[in-house]
Amino acid sequence: xSKIKKIAVLTSxxxxxxxxxxxxxxxxxxxxxxxxxxxxxxGYQGLIDDNMYDMTTRxxxxxxxxxxxxxxxxxxxxxxxxxxxxxxxxxxxxxGIDALVVIGGDGTFTGxxxxxxxxxxxxxxxxxxxxxxxxxGTDYTLGFDTATNTVIEALDxxxxxxxxxxxxxxIEVMGRDSGCIxxxxxxxxxxxxxxxxxxxxxxxxxxxxxxxxxxNKKSSSIVIVAEGDKHGGAYDVAxxxxxxxxxxxxxxxxxxxxxxxxxxxxxxxxxxxxxGYACVIGLLNGDTQKMxxxxxxxxxxxxxxxxxxxxxxKLEEDLMQMVEILSI
Numbered sequence: 391x392s393k394i395k396k397i398a399v400l401t402s403x404x405x406x407x408x409x410x411x412x413x414x415x416x417x418x419x420x421x422x423x424x425x426x427x428x429x430x431x432x433g434y435q436g437l438i439d440d441n442m443y444d445m446t447t448r449x450x451x452x453x454x455x456x457x458x459x460x461x462x463x464x465x466x467x468x469x470x471x472x473x474x475x476x477x478x479x480x481x482x483x484x485x486g487i488d489a490l491v492v493i494g495g496d497g498t499f500t501g502x503x504x505x506x507x508x509x510x511x512x513x514x515x516x517x518x519x520x521x522x523x524x525x526x527g528t529d530y531t532l533g534f535d536t537a538t539n540t541v542i543e544a545l546d547x548x549x550x551x552x553x554x555x556x557x558x559x560x561i562e563v564m565g566r567d568s569g570c571i572x573x574x575x576x577x578x579x580x581x582x583x584x585x586x587x588x589x590x591x592x593x594x595x596x597x598x599x600x601x602x603x604x605x606n607k608k609s610s611s612i613v614i615v616a617e618g619d620k621h622g623g624a625y626d627v628a629x630x631x632x633x634x635x636x637x638x639x640x641x642x643x644x645x646x647x648x649x650x651x652x653x654x655x656x657x658x659x660x661x662x663x664x665x666g667y668a669c670v671i672g673l674l675n676g677d678t679q680k681m682x683x684x685x686x687x688x689x690x691x692x693x694x695x696x697x698x699x700x701x702x703x704k705l706e707e708d709l710m711q712m713v714e715i716l717s718i
Contacts, residue, residue: 394488394513394673396426398442401459402433402466402494402501405650406519406533408658409459409493414450415666416491421447423674428487432462433494434469434501437478442485455653457536463494469501472508479509489513489673491666493532495520496698499681503694506679513678515669516694517662521650524568526699527692528683532665535657537564537649538574544645545579545612552610558600558638560631562615562624564649571649572616573705573713582611582717585627587618588705593627597634599717611638664689 399416401409413429420427427445430436453460468474482490490512492502499516506514518525521537541563552559561581565571569586576584583599585591600611613631615624624642632640654662661684668682668689680691 396487397489397491398428398430398487399491400430400433401461401463402492402498405458405463406521407457407536407652407654408532408662409519410453410456411659412493412517412662412666414453415663416670417445417450418447419667419670429461432464434466435464437481438468438474440481454659457651457653475505475508482512491515491669493517493519499694499698513673515672516681517665517669518681518683522566522568523570525697527681527697530684532658532662536655538571539655540649540652541571541575542578545575552612555639558611558640560613560615560624560628560642562617562644565616567618569616569705572614573709576614577709577712581614584614584713585619586616590620593630597631600635
């Protein structure tokens with residue numbers, strides 16, 4: 391067992407549903423093992439500003455159902471500098487903090503890895519908290535499931551009005567360079583086409599498919615556009631298509647940040663709890679510079695360096711094939 395006595399926990403970068411259950415698990419697991427816990431407000435900015443407070447088991451009562459993060463979050467440019475990291479380190483040492491649990495995406499992990507390499511006496515563990523599902527070492531990132539369900543709910547409502555007015559809707563969803571949300575939401579809602587960063591779809595091919603739908607007397611069509619698609623956003627794609635598809639009233643909807651909010655799903659509540667618990671146990675076992683992730687149904691630790699490896703997320707081939715077949 392390690393000699394860690396005091397843990398700090400923070401959320402950084404974009405918020406994601408499930409962060410609060412994860413914070414709760416970190417705090418209560420640490421206290422169960424006789425460790426002190428400090429909450430850091432506003433992510434890495436809180437380390438620099440010394441914006442921290444002692445947490446108890448009651449500090450995390452009744453937060454499982456809350457979206458966002460009770461610790462707040464921010465993007466912190468000063469932490470990218472040597473001077474900023476030095477200030478953060480001195481603040482941690484002044485409070486007697488031995489270890490840091492960071493919840494966030496690739497930017498958060500990049501900062502944590504650089505900090506840990508510069509100051510190895512502060513152990514660091516990470517939880518993949520991002521709706522994009524774009525990190526190595528885990529099948530699912532925290533918030534992805536909830537965000538996908540939020541998109542599905544919105545698409546179901548848009549389908550109602552699209553069908554009532556014979557409209558063609560282009561819906562832009564989040565995911566940055568990952569099409570995970572777009573693919574699963576599109577299949578779940580019967581989208582006629584899904585444009586993904588991982589697979590380039592020619593506009594001519596999209597138009598041909600939409601015209602085939604007209605021929606088959608479809609009363610509405612929905613095209614999902616992942617924000618990282620190479621043709622640009624939904625507005626750009628809609629402009630290219632509307633010149634050729636005359637019979638539909640073309641509309642565009644950008645779902646935007648509503649995808650990041652809302653009460654976390656049961657899956658994300660459990661995932662956040664499992665990963666937060668695993669981080670504390672990892673620290674007690676002497677681990678550092680690692681991320682807790684879900685592989686299959688097992689929680690595994692992956693090095694932060696591996697988690698940050700540049701990769702193209704490989705979408706499931708059967709899901710890719712299903713899109714065209716099921717949208718006929």
